[in-house]
Amino acid sequence: MAQEIRPHAIWLALIGVAGGLMSGLFGVGGGTIIVPALAIWLSMPQKLSAGTSVLAILPTAIVGATTYALQGQVDWIAAICLALGMIVGAQLGTILLQKLSVDVVQWSFMIFLGIVIVTLWFVVPHRDAQIDMTFWTVFFLVVTGFAAGILSGLLGVGGGVIVVPVLMFFFGxxxxIAKGTSLLMMIPGSMSATLGNVRRQNVDFRAAAWVGLAACLFVPLGSLLAGWIDPFWGNVAFSLYLVFVVTQMLLRWFKNRAK
Known part of the structure; x- marks a missing residue:
C-alpha cells in the first residue's frame, strides 16, 4: 500500500514546489500551475482539481504574504479592499463552478492575459511607487477583488494573475507591493472559496495538504528572487509565465473539445 501512495505523494510535493516558487516570485497563488498539474499528471477531475488548488493556496498565501510583509512590501489598506470584493466573488465563483460551462470565462480570461502580456513589455513599475488612496481607488479595488474572487472559485486560481498587473498598471x-498585497488578499479569498467547495465536495484534503505544505517551503525563496530581479526583467519573466498560462489553457480547451 505504501508503495502505491508514495509516488503519488512525491508528485503532489513536486507540484507544490513549482506552485510555491511561482507564488513567491510573481505574487500569484500558484493555481495556474497546480490545477493543470493535478488534472494532467494525476488525472484528477477538473472541478476537484480547482477546489483542491484553492485550499492548497491558503497556506501558500499566508507564508508568502508574511514574507513580503516582513520586507515592508504590502499595502494593507489595498489588501483589505481587494479581500472584501474577493470574499463575495469567491462564493459566486464556486456556485458557477457547479452550474456553468467555463468556456466563456476561460476565453475572456485568456484575452485579458493577452493584453496584460503586451502591456508588461511597455510599462515598467518603479520600486518606490505607492497606491494613492481615494474613494474611487477603494471602489475599484473592491471591484478588482470581486473579479479575482470569481476566477478563484471558478478556475481554482488565487487571483494574483489579475490583481498583480492591475495594481501595477492601474493603481500605480x-x-x-503589488505581489505582496496580492498574496495577502488571497488569504480570506481562499478561505471563502474553500468553504464553498467543501460544501459541494470539490476538495481533496490529502492532496491539498501535500501541495500546500511543499509550496510553503519554497514561497520565501520565490519572494527573495523577486526582490533581486530588476523590475524590467521581472516584467519579462512574468509575461513569459503568463504566456505559459495562456498556452496550457488553450491546449486544455482544444483537448476537451476533441473528446
Whole structure:
C-alpha cells in the first residue's frame, strides 16, 4: 500500500514546489500551475482539481504574504479592499463552478492575459511607487477583488494573475507591493472559496495538504528572487509565465473539445 501512495505523494510535493516558487516570485497563488498539474499528471477531475488548488493556496498565501510583509512590501489598506470584493466573488465563483460551462470565462480570461502580456513589455513599475488612496481607488479595488474572487472559485486560481498587473498598471503600485498585497488578499479569498467547495465536495484534503505544505517551503525563496530581479526583467519573466498560462489553457480547451 505504501508503495502505491508514495509516488503519488512525491508528485503532489513536486507540484507544490513549482506552485510555491511561482507564488513567491510573481505574487500569484500558484493555481495556474497546480490545477493543470493535478488534472494532467494525476488525472484528477477538473472541478476537484480547482477546489483542491484553492485550499492548497491558503497556506501558500499566508507564508508568502508574511514574507513580503516582513520586507515592508504590502499595502494593507489595498489588501483589505481587494479581500472584501474577493470574499463575495469567491462564493459566486464556486456556485458557477457547479452550474456553468467555463468556456466563456476561460476565453475572456485568456484575452485579458493577452493584453496584460503586451502591456508588461511597455510599462515598467518603479520600486518606490505607492497606491494613492481615494474613494474611487477603494471602489475599484473592491471591484478588482470581486473579479479575482470569481476566477478563484471558478478556475481554482488565487487571483494574483489579475490583481498583480492591475495594481501595477492601474493603481500605480510597485511590482513588489503589488505581489505582496496580492498574496495577502488571497488569504480570506481562499478561505471563502474553500468553504464553498467543501460544501459541494470539490476538495481533496490529502492532496491539498501535500501541495500546500511543499509550496510553503519554497514561497520565501520565490519572494527573495523577486526582490533581486530588476523590475524590467521581472516584467519579462512574468509575461513569459503568463504566456505559459495562456498556452496550457488553450491546449486544455482544444483537448476537451476533441473528446
Amino acid at each position: 503600485a510597485s511590482d513588489l
